[in-house]
Amino acid sequence: MKKKTVVIVDDHLLFAQSLESxxxxxxxxxxxxxxKNGKELTRYYLHKRKKPDLILLDIKMxxxxxxxTMHWLKENQPNQKVLALTMEDDEETIIRMLRAGARGYLLKDIHPDNFEYAMNVVIEQGYYYSGKVENLMKNSEDTILKKEHRPAEKLTDREWExxxxxxxxLTYKAIALEMSLSPKTVENYRETVFRKLEVKTxxxxxIYCLKNNFFKI
Known part of the structure; x- marks a missing residue:
């Protein structure tokens, strides 16, 4: 049986070696x-080493x-499947990694059984999220996968904007400035769009926009 191959990119050697074991x-x-970092990964590709089925990528390196590293991969290896494995659980970092092309996002305290499952799902199906990420996108996945259900068609032009x-x-405050609106009005747009797309975060x-290819993000 052909083995699934993995490259680990993490500057914490002890953790990386434990992960390898x-x-x-x-x-x-x-x-x-x-x-140890993204630069070493770029050299790995430049030396035409074997492309892995999956990269396990830390964020703070x-x-x-x-x-x-994700931006480099998106430009140079767009089909490479990457699973972020990190302690960073803030919404901004998650969104940045998703926008850059990460196929999954795991926190390092994940249970080994769930970790194995996550690797299999990303390699075989494309996307996986767990821990806080799973809670953040709770109830959105079913909506995303229902191709016949397109609530985004209900959005107004300003809601699309x-x-x-x-x-x-951008932060919500920056979005308010960009749209020449008050922060309160932007909050109202947020709640309306969440409701129409049937997502909660x-x-x-x-993720909804990524999977439906609404626009390049």
Whole structure:
């Protein structure tokens, strides 16, 4: 049986080696390399090393962090599947990684059984989120997968404008300035768009737009 291959990119060597040991205990998996940052990963590709089925990518790293690495991969290896594995659980970081092309987002305290499941799902199906991310997008996944259900068609032009800005890295305060609206009015747009898209969070909204290819984000 052909083994699924993984490259680990994490500057914490002890964690990376422990992660490698865990993966090697999973039947059908093989770790190709442990790299310390995104720059080492770019060199890995430039030397035409074997492309892995999956990259496990930390976010906070020296030299070239996870977000920068994702942007490089999106430009140079757009089909590479990446699973973010990090302690960063804030909404802004999650959105930045999703926008940059991450196929999944895991927190490092994930249970080993869930970790194995997540790797399989990303490799075989494309997307997986867990922990806080799963809670943030709760109830949005079913809506996203119902192709016949397109609540976004109900959005007004101004709501579409808000949606596009909300899928950027702008804060809600910055969105208010961009749209020449009060913060309270932007809050109202947010609640209306959440209701129409049938999502509960900004992360769920971003994932909805990504999976429906509404616009390039």
């Amino acid at each position: 865990l993966i090697l205990k999973i039947e059908g998996y093989h770790v190709l390399e442990i790299l 020296p030299v070239m962090d996870g977000v920068q 808000f949606l596009k800005l909300a899928c950027s890295e 900004r992360v769920g909204m971003v």
